[in-house]
Amino acid sequence: MDSHNELVNTVVERIRDFHERKVPFKIYHGSTNSTRDAGFQRDKIVDTSKLDRVLKVDTTAKTALVEPNVGMDRLVEETGKCGLVPEVVMEFPGITAGGGFVGMAGESSSFRYGFFNQTANWIEVVLANGELVKASPTENQDLFRGASGSFGTLGVLTLLEIRLVERRRFVEVTYDPVSSIPEAVAKIEDCRANKEVEYVDAILYSANSGVIVTGRQTDGATGLRKQGFLKSTDPWFYLHAKKILKKNKEKPTKELVPIEDYLFRYDRGAFWTGEYAFKWFVTPFNRITRWALDHFMHTRVMYHALHKSGHSKQYIIQDLAIPVSRVQDFIQYVDDSFGIYPLWLCPLREDGKYAASPNGGKDSILETNEHLLNVGVWGPGPTKYPEFVEKNREMESKVREFGGVKWLYAQAFYTEEEFWSIYDRQAYDELRAKYHASNLPTVYSKTNAPLVEPVPDPSTWRGWLRHKTFGVWPISGVYGVVSTVLSKEYLLKK
Structure with missing residues (x-):
């Protein structure tokens, strides 16, 4: 803990300096699993990138002390040495414990345990005035x-x-296998009541073809075929599931998957969005090319390329929590308006106050106990920015119409008035004032994308070159790939 305390003291001193000078700051983690455009100025950041260790695993209490910048792969590795695993593990190895908490991340065990933040007993926080405090369900409850x-x-x-x-x-x-949206939703709901099921999610390949994926931990003495997903020679998970579905559309198929391979099964190819990179570069999409380009198809690398290429302005990347009773209507809307498949479905534990951020919202979903189903919509959007914004705003409007909320790790396209008509600004501002955070960027300013496309500064040669060339295929994509090779500090402005 001595080393941890030294690093925290450095953070405290940095924040106190910002507070005394009344300078807003951002938190720099060294990486991101957000699809929002991100940029950090070196003189306006608090660097927490070295807070990246699992400090202790208590096998009796079944808890772990974790610094915020610990990735899921490291967390699973360290707790696994003690025969334990977190209640909720996000599907990408690079998602951090801190990011999962402040971003309210969930995964296929969230129907049982809730979001990642709901698996925390307490947190340690440096307030915006440099004060170090602890928060839990019984201490500084409102901050927790x-x-x-x-x-x-x-x-x-x-x-x-x-x-x-x-x-x-x-x-x-x-x-x-399932052959309709109602069947998929019904089977997912049945899984909630099955105590043997520890994990559940679903992939819809079309409106009439999909697969419900359930899991339970075992030591492997079952005689089932074993299958991995992390090696370059292994199949991508969604393609493997599709192949199984094609072979047997009538009854369930079982197999054994090493637990790490299951937990990070979507890492290679970032679910299925990696396929779009092959299409962008007009590259054959087959087992050989996926093997040859495997290094570039892991999410840590793909997020780097996404941010540097600017392609987050061309792809719809949205996760929406929809009440189960309206899921069929929402998916039909996505089918009619976007035609995007596959879609990802992940059941969430009902807890209205945790269904949105910040501090809950004001819509009816937050006042009911109806089950929620996350719908992941990830695919190509309009290439022209005004149309791209319009389609995202249309989807956000539909989510509200159906009584749902969206996850803010992805880009949001609300006006400020719209944003605060959904979320409770008064409660949020009161909390920020109480904990001396009023001078920090707001959650709206951090999560909302510009409604008008920013234009690079043509007075600099870099800005001029970017403005003139980034719309020309395939320059932006090549730039993103090259940047993954040449630079690790891709979030810090040069």
């Missing part, structure tokens, strides 16, 4: 609750204690 979904706008998270469960070597995975 408010920090979830705050995206770092209430202070700097420096430590978490998270809950763990027993870990086994494998996950017995069941692929259950």
